[in-house]
Amino acid sequence: MNFSTPPYLAQNVSVQRVMLQVLAALLPGIAAYVWLLGPAVLVQLVVASACALAAEAAMLRLLGKPLALYLGDGSALVTAWLIALAFPPLAPWWLIVVGVLFAIVIAKHLYGGLGQNPFNPAMIAFAVAIVSFPALMSQWPPVDTNAGFVDQLALIFGLAPRIDAMSGATPLDALKTALKLGEGSVSVAKIVADTSTYGQLAGRGWEWVAAAYLLGGLWLWQRKVISAHAPFAFIGGIALFAGALWLWNPAQFANPLFHLFSGGTMLGAFFIVTDPVSGCTTPKGKLIFGFAAGVLAYLIRVFGGYPDGVAFAVLLLNICVPLIDLYTQPPIFGMKGKP
Amino acid sequence: MLQLFKFKGGVKPDTHKAPSLQQPIGRAPLPPRLIVPLHQSIGGIPNPLVEVGEYVLKGQCIGSADQWLSSAVHAPSSGTVVAVEERVAAHPSGLPTLSVVIETDGRDQWIERSPVDYQRLAPERVREILRDSGVVGLGGAVFPSHAKLAAAKSVAMDELVINGAECEPFMTCDDMLMRERAEEIVRGAGIFRDLLKPKRVLIGIEDNKPEAVAAMSAAVRELEADYAEFEVIAVPTRYPAGGAKQLIRVLTGKEVPASRRSPEMGVQCFNVATAYTAWRAIAHGEPVISRIVTLTGNVDAPRNWEALIGTPIRDFVALGTPQADTNSYLMGGPMMGFELPSLEAPLVKASNCIIAGSKTLFPPALPEMPCIRCGACAQVCPHELAPFEMYWFARARNFGKTQEYKIFDCIECGCCSYVCPSHIPLVQYFRFAKSEIWSREREKNKADAAKARFESRNEREERDKAEKAARLAKAAAAKKAAPVVSESTASAAPAAAAAVDSASEAQAAKQAAIAAAIERARVQREAVQPKNTDALTIAQRKEIEQIEARRAPLQGATSSTDTASQPSPKEEQ
Numbered sequence: 001m002n003f004s005t006p007p008y009l010a011q012n013v014s015v016q017r018v019m020l021q022v023l024a025a026l027l028p029g030i031a032a033y034v035w036l037l038g039p040a041v042l043v044q045l046v047v048a049s050a051c052a053l054a055a056e057a058a059m060l061r062l063l064g065k066p067l068a069l070y071l072g073d074g075s076a077l078v079t080a081w082l083i084a085l086a087f088p089p090l091a092p093w094w095l096i097v098v099g100v101l102f103a104i105v106i107a108k109h110l111y112g113g114l115g116q117n118p119f120n121p122a123m124i125a126f127a128v129a130i131v132s133f134p135a136l137m138s139q140w141p142p143v144d145t146n147a148g149f150v151d152q153l154a155l156i157f158g159l160a161p162r163i164d165a166m167s168g169a170t171p172l173d174a175l176k177t178a179l180k181l182g183e184g185s186v187s188v189a190k191i192v193a194d195t196s197t198y199g200q201l202a203g204r205g206w207e208w209v210a211a212a213y214l215l216g217g218l219w220l221w222q223r224k225v226i227s228a229h230a231p232f233a234f235i236g237g238i239a240l241f242a243g244a245l246w247l248w249n250p251a252q253f254a255n256p257l258f259h260l261f262s263g264g265t266m267l268g269a270f271f272i273v274t275d276p277v278s279g280c281t282t283p284k285g286k287l288i289f290g291f292a293a294g295v296l297a298y299l300i301r302v303f304g305g306y307p308d309g310v311a312f313a314v315l316l317l318n319i320c321v322p323l324i325d326l327y328t329q330p331p332i333f334g335m336k337g338k339p
Numbered sequence: 340m341l342q343l344f345k346f347k348g349g350v351k352p353d354t355h356k357a358p359s360l361q362q363p364i365g366r367a368p369l370p371p372r373l374i375v376p377l378h379q380s381i382g383g384i385p386n387p388l389v390e391v392g393e394y395v396l397k398g399q400c401i402g403s404a405d406q407w408l409s410s411a412v413h414a415p416s417s418g419t420v421v422a423v424e425e426r427v428a429a430h431p432s433g434l435p436t437l438s439v440v441i442e443t444d445g446r447d448q449w450i451e452r453s454p455v456d457y458q459r460l461a462p463e464r465v466r467e468i469l470r471d472s473g474v475v476g477l478g479g480a481v482f483p484s485h486a487k488l489a490a491a492k493s494v495a496m497d498e499l500v501i502n503g504a505e506c507e508p509f510m511t512c513d514d515m516l517m518r519e520r521a522e523e524i525v526r527g528a529g530i531f532r533d534l535l536k537p538k539r540v541l542i543g544i545e546d547n548k549p550e551a552v553a554a555m556s557a558a559v560r561e562l563e564a565d566y567a568e569f570e571v572i573a574v575p576t577r578y579p580a581g582g583a584k585q586l587i588r589v590l591t592g593k594e595v596p597a598s599r600r601s602p603e604m605g606v607q608c609f610n611v612a613t614a615y616t617a618w619r620a621i622a623h624g625e626p627v628i629s630r631i632v633t634l635t636g637n638v639d640a641p642r643n644w645e646a647l648i649g650t651p652i653r654d655f656v657a658l659g660t661p662q663a664d665t666n667s668y669l670m671g672g673p674m675m676g677f678e679l680p681s682l683e684a685p686l687v688k689a690s691n692c693i694i695a696g697s698k699t700l701f702p703p704a705l706p707e708m709p710c711i712r713c714g715a716c717a718q719v720c721p722h723e724l725a726p727f728e729m730y731w732f733a734r735a736r737n738f739g740k741t742q743e744y745k746i747f748d749c750i751e752c753g754c755c756s757y758v759c760p761s762h763i764p765l766v767q768y769f770r771f772a773k774s775e776i777w778s779r780e781r782e783k784n785k786a787d788a789a790k791a792r793f794e795s796r797n798e799r800e801e802r803d804k805a806e807k808a809a810r811l812a813k814a815a816a817a818k819k820a821a822p823v824v825s826e827s828t829a830s831a832a833p834a835a836a837a838a839v840d841s842a843s844e845a846q847a848a849k850q851a852a853i854a855a856a857i858e859r860a861r862v863q864r865e866a867v868q869p870k871n872t873d874a875l876t877i878a879q880r881k882e883i884e885q886i887e888a889r890r891a892p893l894q895g896a897t898s899s900t901d902t903a904s905q906p907s908p909k910e911e912q
Contacts, residue, residue: 009757114711332748
């Protein structure tokens with residue numbers, strides 16, 4: 001029997017449309033990335049996408065879910081792209097594959113598939129990779145040794161030796177190491193002025209990639225695909241702690257802008273902490289989630305042993321989501337100001 | 340200018356209202372047969388007052404309200420009753436409902452109408468007239484209006500809201516009614532005002548109906564002397580601004596939660612068409628036998644029609660000439676209406692709009708995907724609920740949790756389903772959860788009642804046992820005492836005689852008490868009986884006649900004074 005139910009009208013929206021808009025919002029960042037480091041990242045995106053779709057299809061088949069309906073929803077592609085963009089651009093191809101497989105098979109499908117995963121799959125992939133392969137995950141190509149595309153391909157596919165010249169640290173990591181080595185005798189200003197790693201705001205070139213992510217994120221916000229709560233609370237959390245420590249000791253702590261335009265801040269703010277599935281759902285909950293993730297990310301990246309803290313911060317907050325949601329339910333119509 | 344408030348959430352679907360606004364309200368032709376369901380409002384099911392073969396006049400009451408929360412039903416035209424039987428109803432279930440089928444004679448002859456000057460009547464009487472005229476909420480909820488026309492005892496009525504918002508897409512019946520019959524709407528609202536005595540009367544109309552706003556404003560201006568506290572207000576167009584609670588919020592800033600009734604907060608709300616029918620009922624003596632119905636959608640001639648209640652929908656839709664690819668018909672708007680299970684169903688008081696649907700107009704629902712917790716539903720929920728949370732719990736059949744998330748505050752407006760990117764029929768899940776909760780509650784009540792019955796029976800048995808034991812003990816004690824008495828007086832006979840005497844005295848007293856009780860019961864019965872025979876259904880009347888017929892010979896034989904003194908219901912009529 002054909003049971004039709006109201007409402008009979010529907011807005012022209014779908015999961016696929018949401019995901020495609022997220023992918024579109026990543027394009028400016030990808031463009032800036034390519035401009036900065038050459039087309040290597042495109043190769044990684046292709047590898048990640050192909051692997052994600054294959055893994056998704058295999059899992060859907062295994063779990064007996066309709067392939068046609070789910071494979072096209074775009075969610076696997078979003079995970080894949082975020083992994084490709086979060087991993088070092090010249091990481092070996094299998095590292096990306098390991099990350100994507102872990103994200104799609106374990107973090108997503110074994111938890112129930114689309115909409116059911118408590119943890120952000122891309123961040124799970126990042127955490128697994130950085131814990132298991134810390135050296136590979138810390139090798140970032142310096143922006144000025146612009147190797148040719150062929151060399152990049154050789155590196156990605158393991159056809160050339162991974163010589164040190166091709167790998168450095170991220171600007172964020174470099175600063176931390178320099179400060180540690182200086183043991184309080186060098187100031188942030190001196191390090192930034194002395195090395196060519198840094199530009200106007202943060203890492204030279206990288207600051208533009210971050211700005212492009214910001215642009216894409218603002219577009220998502222303007223399109224109402226994401227709400228402003230989590231991203232701005234995240235940025236606020238980082239800025240507040242960075243600002244406080246910078247005001248207290250500007251020689252040993254980089255300014256807030258440096259932190260906002262370094263590492264995974266912008267990508268995390270607009271594409272990770274905004275993940276609806278693993279994030280909070282109430283407005284107040286989103287603020288708490290974003291702010292706490294920002295604070296944790298800052299603390300881990302400045303005081304912890306990892307080059308950046310976004311992944312761990314987000315995963316830790318993912319655990320807290322049910323609790324935060326439970327205690328931040330807004331009062332309903334007619335019940336405001338009542339217990 | 341009044342300060343307006345906002346309600347959160349809401350959506351803005353395409354309105355599709357223009358096509359049915361091109362023509363004035365037409366008078367739908369008299370169909371050869373009218374099918375009038377008796378149950379057309381919230382509350383009790385009216386008793387049928389007519390039987391097959393009876394000739395009825397237009398406006399004659401054919402179903403009387405069976406309780407306070409109920410509403411009378413009338414013959415929409417003159418003709419002969421050809422059936423009183425179960426007929427398919429305009430309801431999503433397609434289940435039949437007891438209906439009176441009238442073959443119209445084309446004369447459309449009115450019963451004698453008796454307009455009243457309501458200002459000289461007691462409010463109680465006005466409410467009775469409204470009930471007996473079948474005035475119910477014509478916005479679609481069909482709640483008996485008279486039951487809403489009493490202010491709360493402890494709270495003064497601040498505002499009376501007259502709802503002309505009409506936020507559902509496609510629907511234009513209220514719009515046209517306001518354009519063409521504004522004065523009568525205002526006068527009807529005046530009746531409500533006089534019963535409720537509010538400080539202000541606010542007529543809210545969505546600002547996409549400037550003609551209706553102008554017409555209503557002009558009517559209020561013209562009638563000014565008696566309607567000084569009336570104000571016509573254009574409210575922003577946003578579905579569901581026409582929801583009673585949303586309109587109250589927009590016009591007064593008050594938020595009425597599900598747990599409270601609006602008069603407790605000093606506000607009450609009526610639809611414009613309800614006000615219009617109230618005026619017709621009071622000032623013209625015309626019960627509700629027709630209403631304005633929008634016929635639109637996939638038809639060649641969309642228009643508003645004043646159609647008789649009971650008009651078969653098949654006859655009605657023919658007026659608009661449905662296009663060839665029409666595959667469904669909706670009753671109500673596309674947001675909260677439902678697909679008609681059959682065109683044999685008749686128009687009822689709740690039928691504000693009939694929309695012919697097609698694949699292009701209402702594309703089939705897309706396959707349901709898992710919820711991604713995007714929260715779009717929560718953003719558009721006008722009651723600020725968390726639909727996705729309720730959905731998770733409804734799916735998991737964790738109904739206690741759905742209640743914690745206030746599922747009964749959900750008005751089923753459909754905004755959540757409208758915006759859901761996963762195409763989840765959220766409203767269906769909520770209806771499912773609500774009906775499960777209701778049925779569980781019914782079961783529980785039943786079980787509780789059974790338990791109470793069982794316990795009281797046990798108690799009674801215990802009590803009886805105890806009493807019996809006490810009686811036996813007493814008797815034994817008396818037996819023991821008797822010899823003592825005989826011993827002391829040394830003459831047993833008189834004592835025994837005295838004992839016998841006292842026993843027969845007690846017996847006589849008992850007899851008298853029984854007789855008195857029977858008499859009391861008889862008097863009581865007599866006092867009550869006329870009320871019971873006031874509005875008997877045809878079936879009941881027949882049954883009584885049969886019983887009386889059987890009883891007559893017996894009565895002749897025994898000529899019991901008791902039964903003879905009882906007036907038979909037949910005599911009384």
